Amino acid sequence: MAFEKAERLKQLPPYLFKEIDRLKAEVIARGVDVINLGVGDPDLPTPKHIIEKLEDAAQDPSNHQYPSYSGMNDFRVSVAGWYQRRFGVELDPLSEVITLIGSKEGIAHLPLAFINPGDLALVPTPAYPVYHVGTMFAGGESYFMPLVRENRFLPDLDAIPPDIARRAKLMFINYPNNPTGATAERDFYEKVIEFARQYDVMICHDAAYTEMGFGGYTPMSFLEVPGAKKVGIEFHSLSKTYNMTGWRLGFAVGNAEILDGLGQVKSNIDSGAFNAVQYAGIAALEGDQSCVHEMQSIYQERLNVLIAGIQKAGLQPEIPKATFYVWCPTPPGYSSKDFSALLLGKAGIVTTPGSGFGEPGEGYFRIALTVSKERIQEAVERIQKLSF
Structure with missing residues (x-):
């Protein structure tokens, strides 16, 4: 039997992270150690x-x-x-x-x-x-x-x-x-x-x-x-x-x-x-809000490492005052999807193409600070080795 979906589902834009997950799986299958800076899901544990x-x-x-x-x-x-x-x-x-x-x-x-x-x-x-x-x-x-x-x-x-x-x-x-x-x-x-x-x-x-x-x-x-x-x-x-x-x-x-x-x-x-x-x-x-302040400090450290590293690589990110996201223009000549694909395919780094969030996001990619400072340092070192 064939079950036809409702028109409202047919109108949905393609689910961005589904395609990213597919590409990530292909890279992992090649034995690449993938660093996921894509989805905004905190990696820190819930306070005790x-x-x-x-x-x-x-x-x-x-x-x-x-x-x-x-x-x-x-x-x-x-x-x-x-x-x-x-x-x-x-x-x-x-x-x-x-x-x-x-x-x-x-x-x-x-x-x-x-x-x-x-x-x-x-x-x-x-x-x-x-x-x-x-x-x-x-x-x-x-x-x-x-x-x-x-x-x-x-x-x-x-x-x-x-x-x-x-x-x-x-x-x-x-x-x-x-x-x-x-x-x-x-x-x-x-x-x-x-x-x-x-x-x-x-x-x-x-x-x-x-x-x-x-x-x-x-x-x-x-x-x-x-x-x-x-x-x-x-x-x-x-x-x-x-x-x-x-x-x-x-x-x-x-x-x-x-x-x-x-x-x-x-x-x-x-x-x-x-x-x-x-x-x-x-x-x-x-309860005690020190857990919130500790969380902010951890993301601040990660942000500092990321910004310094990708600026050294020649990228010019927007420096945020809040959130755990960095919005960064792609290098000249690259679309959002092309540059995110380059980072994943050549450096094993998952980011999110800005075009997936809407047309004005074209020409940007989003980086989430949701891995450890050490993994972010490793990610920026990989980016610095790329030619773009």
């Missing part, structure tokens, strides 16, 4: 006190039942407390915080709550693919906002045609940014809020990397800016901050009406995050 809390909570039979789709009250109170301490933002735990099975889940489900077929979402490019895919799955259309070096990898809101802005239902933004490593400051968020008010657009800020600042830089929250809560929400995750990618725990905070819509979708699609994981999340948010 978080694991211990999970172990304790998993032993409690009361946590073996269905959880609340919107999250345990204790976890939501913990999130609100963390936002107050970290950003000075006050949140009502019951109406302005919702628990997610990782922020990806919430980002993908939000368009189902607010986008009707034919509606428009403003989506950055290059970007995390879920913004566009979630919009498409809801039957909406994406209007892409280019992120280019000349504008510090921020969307040019003034360049959005008024007729497009009036059609738009929501806007996705993401700072510190994946894949470019760019950051945004108060003046940008003030312009976003003004735009949202002028055109009645919902703002959805993906803030997964705010705890990954370098050199003393501390990224801010969109919700710190007056008026932000009236127009939007912010997604956050414990994945990068506490090395909990596999645990699948995140949250969205901000506008109560928007979160209520997201909650309605979740109540019909999932059954919420495992309570024991939420107790572990409380331990993460309320």
Whole structure:
């Protein structure tokens, strides 16, 4: 029998990492020692006190039942407390915080709550693919906002045609940014809020990397800016901050009406995050934060080694103030895919071609700092031996 897939699946762009995995497997089969600087999955372990809390909570039979789709009250109170301490933002735990099975889940489900077929979402490019895919799955259309070096990898809101802005239902933004490593400051968020008010657009800020600042830089929250809560929400995750990618725990905070819509979708699609994981999340948010500072120091060391090494090789990377990504222009004469293929085939190094994140990513490749300092040193030595 032949089973035809739905049109929405046929519209999906090729899954970038599937092709990378295929090429990586071919190189490994040749006996090459591959250094994977491609996928942004932290290699550091989850801190011990978080694991211990999970172990304790998993032993409690009361946590073996269905959880609340919107999250345990204790976890939501913990999130609100963390936002107050970290950003000075006050949140009502019951109406302005919702628990997610990782922020990806919430980002993908939000368009189902607010986008009707034919509606428009403003989506950055290059970007995390879920913004566009979630919009498409809801039957909406994406209007892409280019992120280019000349504008510090921020969307040019003034360049959005008024007729497009009036059609738009929501806007996705993401700072510190994946894949470019760019950051945004108060003046940008003030312009976003003004735009949202002028055109009645919902703002959805993906803030997964705010705890990954370098050199003393501390990224801010969109919700710190007056008026932000009236127009939007912010997604956050414990994945990068506490090395909990596999645990699948995140949250969205901000506008109560928007979160209520997201909650309605979740109540019909999932059954919420495992309570024991939420107790572990409380331990993460309320516990000793020295683990976060140690994580930042480790990535800072790795960044220093990488930047010095690839600059010596003749590359001119963007130097990030946050995230664990480095966005680097390809050498003259190379496309994104060609240069990533060269690094893999000739040096056994996996990177991500920028074109996979959107058309303006052509001419760049992304490097993730998710291997040890020693392996990064080895990678840059291999790059230095290449001719390009």
